[in-house]
Amino acid sequence: MQRQDVRNIAIIAHVDHGKTTLVDCLLHQSGTIAAHKKVQERAMDRLDLERERGITILSKNTAVRWKDVTINIVDTPGHSDFGGEVERVLGMVDCVLLVVDAFEGPMPQTRFVLRKALGHGLRPMVVINKVDRPDARPDEVLDQVFDLFVSLDADDAQLDFPVIYASARDGWACVEVDGPRHDMNPLLDAIVERVPPPTIAEGPLQMQVATIGYDDFVGRIAVGRIRRGEVRKGQLIVCLDITGKPRRAKVSRLNGYEGLQQVEIEVGRAGDIVGIAGVTDALPGETLCDVEAPEGLPPIAVDEPTIAMEFIANDGPFSGRDGKWVTSRKLRERLERELQSNVALRVEDTEKPEVMRVSGRGELHLGILIETMRREGYEVMVSMPRVIVHETPEGKDEPYEDVTVDCQETFSGSVIQDLTQRGGELLELRQTEDQVRMEFKVPSRGLIGYRSRFLTQTRGTGTLYKSFSGYGPFKGNFQRRANGVLVALETGQVTSYALETLQERGVLFVEPGDSVYAGQVVGENARPQDMVVNPCKAKKLDNMRQAFKDVDTRLATVRRFALEEALEYINADELVEVTPKAVRIRKRTLDHSERRKQEKQAAAE
Template sequence: MSDPMAAFVNALPLPSLRPTASRATPLRRPFSAPTVHVRPTLPSFRLAPTCVAAPPVAESSSEPSAPLTVRQDVVTVAFVAHIDHGKSSMCDALLKGASCFRDNETVEDRVMDAMDLEKERGITINASAASLLYKDVNVQILDTPGHADFGGEVERVLNMADGVLLLVDSVEGPKPQTRFVLKKAIALGKKIGLIINKMDRPQARPDFVVDATFDLMAELGASDEQMDFKIAYASAINGQSGKEADAIEDNMDAVFDLVLDFPRPAVALDAPLQLQVNNVTYDEFKGRLVSGRINAGRLRKGESVVVCHPEKDTTRGKVAEIFVYDKLGRATVDQAQAGDIVLFSGLTKFNIGDTICKADAVLPLPPIKVEEPTVRMSFMVNVSEFAGQEGKYVTSRNIKDRLDKELERNVGLRLDRDRSSPDSFEVCGRGALHLTILIETMRREGFEMMIGPPTVITKTVDGVTHEPYEQLEVEVPEEYMGAVVDLLSRRKGEMVNMAGANSENMASVVYCIPTRGLLGVKNALLTATRGTAVLNSQLDGYRPFAGEMEAKEQGSLLVYETGKATSYGLEGAQDRGRLIVSPGEKVYRNQICGVHQRAGDLSLNICRLKALTNYRSANKEIKGGMQGLLQLSLDDAIEYIGHDEVAEVTPVSVRLAKRAGKGKKR
């Protein structure tokens, strides 16, 4: 006799788990999900929300749904590449190709690099956005940094992009930072387009670059759709592009076609507002501005909104003015909709990663996750004998307020409050360059402080101390390869790969080396290779502690007494090593005035005056003269200082000194 309960259960209709063509209900999604990018030709089915790698936010089954609309009039693309592969130049070429400038307008290079430091160093530090119109499509372009130390900027803006344009040099091929940014784009499921840039170089080898990029994507676990990428060949600096390597034309149509091939955003326009803060900017008249891409709904001028976060309390505010990007500037609008990148004023308490919602629908998105810092430095109050003479902001309160302001927008920066003290702040970053840029920025703003030497951030795993390792690639003329191998081996480096010399007689070697070994290695490598070495590095993870590093081979020359350096004193001291102090410069006791030619420190009296007598010698008119002084930039100064030394940074000077109590006694 059959079981009646089993017969009843078997008679229940089973829900279909696969979408069918006859399904009449429109494509719908919970309005709490972030923007999902799909091609309009795909069949209708429910999409899982795609966002940054973070724990998902629980959604209630009673939440209403909103239909998805594919916006054909807008597309957002991010440019990513290794440093100096031409991202900023490509943005310039696209802006010119879309007639964003007047015919008689003088346009400088790298127009999207707004900071003075970016123009001086020739690198992109902060990610920036612009908008152009091409074939009735609003193309929102995002220019990202190429240096590994500013990888947090790349991680922050990739969430806003519909597609990613990967630029690769036609000669160099994929480099360490290419791997990093490509890995992030693949993990987010972004569609990728490849641009082989600098095709005007005589040694261009596009076939090799395409094969190397394909192998790299396969190694990083790209999907079949991502592996089926389209290619454009270009020379951004000349405004040329083409779909074939041997068919380059004097326009950027091939790159624009690559951009228009990206999927358009599928957004819920009728859902409640949902916008994640991706950047914090400041305007002298408007105050703090929220910057981000609207994930769902519409943003209207004058409406009340809520700032929420999964781990923070909510705050309320009101939208004052809304701006959208118009070419390189901003345009004021009354409202914006999902898919648009906007800036708006009116809110005061918000940070990157917060979600802006309507007051009656508070549903925060998962916060933005970036990789943790690996290097720390101490920012201390200046306590030297010349303290307060050259700077405008010198107190610990000034320094702390400035660091707190930087933490609001610099997602890769951290402040270790447990290790900090009232007069010293432990600032953690992605690398020495990351922190040096911050120091230089503060210096130009009028800050005066002391900086401690960079140290690595270690971790304890199963009771064992682990430290960060980096994959270092060095390109150098073949004749200097022996010196490079010897130097990196003494710094606990392990050789991973070595390639022979190419047509330009440049050989390359790849090392896995502790981050500690890279601190201070740049100047040593440039000295050993006569300034011909090219270094690229990328974080390779954490490994067990490699042991103690050898101490510096050369010590420091110290000032014996406070005073003014004289030519007579410096001429007598230059036989002891290379000097970094010029005649007439004010110095104080235990300040570093040069690099000793031997190990250990040595105090010298460079302030002594020549005795005046009535005795005339035969060689009185013979003068030895001053030899060339060693010019140290801020980067060189930070790289030089040891564990018992500090760098005094002011708006006028950069001095090196021993820590208080560390100098040689009289």
């Protein structure tokens, strides 16, 4: 049996391909949101970090009414680092809406989610957006999309996808490239006509929790699609964990979706996407069932982590200056709490009780977690990211990434040389005027620390996108960072007098007035070796009149690291210290003499 009054779709798009503008347009033109009402920019991105970085981290739901049909639209994270979210979202929908820029074409991030969607057997619909661009090439882009589907092993039914041409900015869509351009009705009609309605199974309530929301009044809200039966406010239900262990709960509130808002409803039926409050400890992957017939659904399969790093409570000289939570106990509690909703994360104990090994889907996945924690008031030290290598009968396998590089032709040679030295393989090169697009397959290990070098190589004009591809043969060792670092000798305040001399040694990371401690990295050496320096050295004063007046000290611009840049920069003997107000790089062993002893022992071995 099918429900004809509901359609459930997931929307997939690369950054800046027009996903949010498109959803905004559908909300207004369908009448779901009044025409005079203004929706805030990036309306579907609710987290501060999402708006700042222009990425989707957590899936969101919205609903549009069109011709007596409710169209539930689920926003998917585009980046493979948030694959745990993607897996859960795809279980709620019957179709994926792929939004592609009419000039740029399909990009690596869309490839990852699309591979998952096609693997789930979902039917795709393609929207080629920004057709009004003067450099638009919709026919070529459509061919690229078709080739992409073929490369991802789409079946015949999936290859017979409907195509809509649109300009979300101008508010129109059409079935043909040169068709009438009036409004979004052709897209809304295509969704109603071509998206399969949800198939309803007979039987009592069964719903798998896909994501967890939170409300200040009712607490945790379990969000998912009702597979069968119905649920009402006040109903007694059973929550089954992934082992099948039951616990009872009462539905204190039932939410549906209307536009961007959650609205309270009395009953949810099979095929609806709803939020259920009252199951205080619900976790993603668990099943909510009828009390009389508790029957669990198979757990959601999530890709294994590909990268790991150590999390350590901050024990540096400045520990406790900025943060509220600085102990290893608080750090452990926070990571255990994160595990409840972040299904792609793993946390393991190590030989040292104060050190925890945290594994995730990539640098961005773990970087977002660290950034969230620092904003909550935590202080933490983290180690260099290391890829997780799999041992097989044939040897070692390591994770690989699909990489797309756009840059000026002048810089393409140095980019190809660098990525090749890092184990990469150039798959395709296309040129348009003075711009070059290159497709690579590169070991994830080779990309750690590369982004900052890439920006230097392309003088800030290049763009690099990557997405997890799979595991492949281990490529051997290659160099991460060619230069050594400048390490502070003592604790104190940085002086301009000291920096005037030090800036000749390399690039500085600190400026006059900054507080530093012994063992902190204060710059990059121009040579391969590390060098211990004193950035706190003060000018000796005397009462002799100088022959020349003091000349104003001219200091070069210092380099400041964002969190991800610092994680990419460090070597194995270094840590990134993260507090609510600072990101510092330091040596694992702060004492210079002790560090020298360790280096000698390592050399002797």
